[in-house]
Amino acid sequence: MEFSWPEDDARFRQALRDFLDETLPDDWEEISRHGPGSDDQSSFSRTFCARLAERGWLTQSWPAAYGGADATPWRHAILSEEMWRCGEPRGSQYMNVNWIGPTIMKYGSEDQKREHLPRISGGDVLWCQGFSEPEAGSDLVSLRTLALRDGDDYVVNGSKIWTSYVNGAELCFLLVRTDPESKRHKGITVLLAPMDAPGVEVREVPAVVGERYFHELFFRDARIPASARLGPEGEGWSVVSYALAYERVGAMRYARAGLTLDALAAAAAERGRLDDPAVQEKLGAARAAVEASRLLSYRVIDLRARGSEPTADTNIARVAGTMCENAVSNLALELFGAEALEYGTFAESYFRLAMTAGVAVGTTEINLNLIASRSLDLPHE
Amino acid sequence: MDFEPNEEQRAIALAVDNLLAQHAGPARAIELEREGSYDHALAAALTEAGFLGARLSEETGFLEAALVVEAVAKAGGVVSAAAESLVAPGVAGRSLEGPVAIARAGEDAPIRFGDHARTLLLDAGDEARVVILEPDWREPVRSNFMTPLGRIRVPEGAGESLGAGSGSRLRRWWRLALALDCLGALEAALDITVEYVKRRRQFGRAIGSFQAIQHRLAQCAVQVEATRWLCYEAAANGAPEEACAIAAAYATDTAHHVFRETHQLTGAMGYTREHDLHVFSMRLEALRVELGGTAAHRRAITRSRWAS
Ligand SMILES: Cc1cc2nc3c(=O)[nH]c(=O)nc-3n(C[C@H](O)[C@H](O)[C@H](O)COP(=O)(O)OP(=O)(O)OC[C@H]3O[C@@H](n4cnc5c(N)ncnc54)[C@H](O)[C@@H]3O)c2cc1C
Numbered sequence: 001m002e003f004s005w006p007e008d009d010a011r012f013r014q015a016l017r018d019f020l021d022e023t024l025p026d027d028w029e030e031i032s033r034h035g036p037g038s039d040d041q042s043s044f045s046r047t048f049c050a051r052l053a054e055r056g057w058l059t060q061s062w063p064a065a066y067g068g069a070d071a072t073p074w075r076h077a078i079l080s081e082e083m084w085r086c087g088e089p090r091g092s093q094y095m096n097v098n099w100i101g102p103t104i105m106k107y108g109s110e111d112q113k114r115e116h117l118p119r120i121s122g123g124d125v126l127w128c129q130g131f132s133e134p135e136a137g138s139d140l141v142s143l144r145t146l147a148l149r150d151g152d153d154y155v156v157n158g159s160k161i162w163t164s165y166v167n168g169a170e171l172c173f174l175l176v177r178t179d180p181e182s183k184r185h186k187g188i189t190v191l192l193a194p195m196d197a198p199g200v201e202v203r204e205v206p207a208v209v210g211e212r213y214f215h216e217l218f219f220r221d222a223r224i225p226a227s228a229r230l231g232p233e234g235e236g237w238s239v240v241s242y243a244l245a246y247e248r249v250g251a252m253r254y255a256r257a258g259l260t261l262d263a264l265a266a267a268a269a270e271r272g273r274l275d276d277p278a279v280q281e282k283l284g285a286a287r288a289a290v291e292a293s294r295l296l297s298y299r300v301i302d303l304r305a306r307g308s309e310p311t312a313d314t315n316i317a318r319v320a321g322t323m324c325e326n327a328v329s330n331l332a333l334e335l336f337g338a339e340a341l342e343y344g345t346f347a348e349s350y351f352r353l354a355m356t357a358g359v360a361v362g363t364t365e366i367n368l369n370l371i372a373s374r375s376l377d378l379p380h381e
Numbered sequence: 382m383d384f385e386p387n388e389e390q391r392a393i394a395l396a397v398d399n400l401l402a403q404h405a406g407p408a409r410a411i412e413l414e415r416e417g418s419y420d421h422a423l424a425a426a427l428t429e430a431g432f433l434g435a436r437l438s439e440e441t442g443f444l445e446a447a448l449v450v451e452a453v454a455k456a457g458g459v460v461s462a463a464a465e466s467l468v469a470p471g472v473a474g475r476s477l478e479g480p481v482a483i484a485r486a487g488e489d490a491p492i493r494f495g496d497h498a499r500t501l502l503l504d505a506g507d508e509a510r511v512v513i514l515e516p517d518w519r520e521p522v523r524s525n526f527m528t529p530l531g532r533i534r535v536p537e538g539a540g541e542s543l544g545a546g547s548g549s550r551l552r553r554w555w556r557l558a559l560a561l562d563c564l565g566a567l568e569a570a571l572d573i574t575v576e577y578v579k580r581r582r583q584f585g586r587a588i589g590s591f592q593a594i595q596h597r598l599a600q601c602a603v604q605v606e607a608t609r610w611l612c613y614e615a616a617a618n619g620a621p622e623e624a625c626a627i628a629a630a631y632a633t634d635t636a637h638h639v640f641r642e643t644h645q646l647t648g649a650m651g652y653t654r655e656h657d658l659h660v661f662s663m664r665l666e667a668l669r670v671e672l673g674g675t676a677a678h679r680r681a682i683t684r685s686r687w688a689s
Contacts, residue, residue, distance in 0.1 A: 001444060003382065074382055274688070284682035285630065287682050287686060289631075295614060296603075299610060319603045365596065368596045368599040368600060369596075369599075371603065372599045
């Protein structure tokens with residue numbers, strides 16, 4: 001065991017911070033407060049990711065064969081930490097790099113690889129993720145959106161919901177059912193669907209978590225070319241499992257939480273409240289939650305660096321990530337009081353960002369279920 | 382960054398587990414509790430194997446010493462391993478004659494190993510002091526918390542000062558040591574409870590198949606796992622002030638949570654002396670009030686990180 005960063009990783013982090021200082025505009029802080037799915041942040045991500053790509057950093061974790069640098073999972077973690085820390089200037093493009101690209105490398109045809117991978121590694125394509133449906137949330141395999149083969153196309157009918165990052169998205173990583181008789185995991189297929197296909201309609205679902213966070217996608221006899229199918233028909237669940245395994249820790253939430261907490265402590269000091277034992281206690285508790293989340297996320301990266309199969313450590317890290325977000329965002333509201341109620345203020349925007357942690361990308365309860373069965377080996381009914 | 386034990390660490394863990402399987406365990410802890418004794422036999426065996434005192438940290442490192450402390454706690458060992466193998470070398474730079482107790486000057490509260498200690502590490506504010514104890518300075522305290530307690534009254538100015546500033550060094554290591562004592566007991570308490578709910582049947586099924594129970598144990602598992610890495614990182618990095626306060630704050634908060642949950646989920650059986658849980662659960666509660674408790678550790682985090 002060893003808990004320190006090698007010299008070259010530390011240098012990389014510093015170079016990245018310098019780059020962010022140079023590259024992020026003066027009003028970045030403002031822009032980032034609207035959330036990663038907002039219009040401003042989506043369009044900014046295109047210029048930003050292109051510059052990241054110029055440096056060779058955007059897809060450094062990809063294999064050299066696909067223009068990457070075979071960077072270690074630890075390198076990739078540093079990139080994710082630093083990006084999330086400053087409000088994710090990559091917008092939705094972190095998804096492209098983290099799991100959409102790698103899944104296309106694994107399951108894509110040569111044509112699909114040629115079509116999609118260079119655009120992802122160039123940093124100017126936006127994707128969205130069409131998994132959840134009105135009747136299929138945690139129980140994703142109950143999804144119903146139907147895609148029936150008709151000549152060279154699939155004809156798609158149904159709807160998706162909660163889709164983020166739809167602004168400017170050209171493509172959707174879409175889960176459909178290709179066999180209407182099939183149940184659960186069987187009969188699911190992945191389509192790399194162009195969002196401008198006829199019969200695809202987008203509607204925003206207004207939500208308190210921020211502008212353009214949630215959307216509904218309606219498919220009404222939408223024709224998606226069969227050449228957009230990723231992997232064999234009916235084998236989509238293996239493809240998704242592979243993709244989700246790549247997603248693993250997901251957003252490095254503790255990085256932003258930790259930075260926010262430092263700012264909260266500074267605000268408490270300004271207000272003369274850093275000597276208040278009750279404030280000290282809450283700051284300390286939140287700091288411990290941030291560090292717990294960081295180390296449990298590192299454990300997942302460590303396992304990945306050794307090439308281990310996904311374990312319940314991922315779920316453990318996610319639960320701790322939510323605890324960390326809750327501790328810090330509760331404190332943000334408590335410290336700033338009614339000031340934190342004004343939209344777009346520092347405390348308010350963090351609170352808003354943090355409040356979905358226990359639901360997005362798999363709920364706390366589902367994570368606890370998986371810890372109970374995989375890690376504690378508790379019996380089923 | 383590397384979260385897997387290396388070969389040497391694995392070998393140490395294996396050797397200490399073998400030794401503990403022979404000399405320690407909850408049954409032994411229950412027997413010693415009844416007699417009000419300290420486990421001199423276990424201490425001798427650990428010393429002979431090189432697992433007690435400064436030797437391990439000097440020859441291999443503090444993380445290895447931490448692994449031994451965790452293992453002893455997990456086996457319910459009634460020895461002052463944390464004070465002897467981590468705190469003494471960390472603060473005094475050498476072994477101190479065991480049993481070793483740690484206390485804050487000017488407090489009259491019961492302290493762990495107070496009635497058995499040969500040496501006292503005293504937190505006297507700015508400085509730490511090492512005091513060789515006279516038998517009549519000690520007095521036993523009756524307690525139900527499954528860890529031998531005593532009061533120690535030392536004459537003013539007794540012992541040797543470890544120098545200006547050594548007080549904060551003592552508190553750092555003390556916090557890490559008690560976090561590691563928590564860690565071992567947490568793992569044992571959780572393991573015992575997980576096994577219990579798999580076997581205990583009510584309403585025609587194992588109670589561990591009820592989701593209400595699964596979620597509570599899974600939540601405990603998250604916090605125990607986090608405690609582990611917080612402790613290891615702090616030990617490996619030489620006990621930095623903030624990291625030690627974090628380890629102690631998180632470990633003691635988890636200690637209380639796990640105490641409540643494990644007793645709840647083992648029903649009446651968990652309260653009995655025939656069931657092993659109490660050896661660890663009661664100790665967890667003793668640990669969580671030490672050195673000011675969770676609230677004090679949390680304030681220490683804030684002072685360490687943000688006080689200008
Ligand atoms: C910010 C945000 C962004 C999102 N972005 C996307 C996106 O881009 N694309 C996409 O496809 N989806 C997206 N989602 C959807 C997300 O994946 C789902 O919200 C999530 O999987 C939970 O599904 P649900 O909301 O339908 O809740 P439900 O599954 O209805 O759950 C409601 C409650 O019931 C509990 N519950 C459900 N099943 C069980 C069980 N077996 N045991 C115990 N408790 C249970 C849940 O834990 C939860 O507390 C996003 C969600 C959020 C919040």
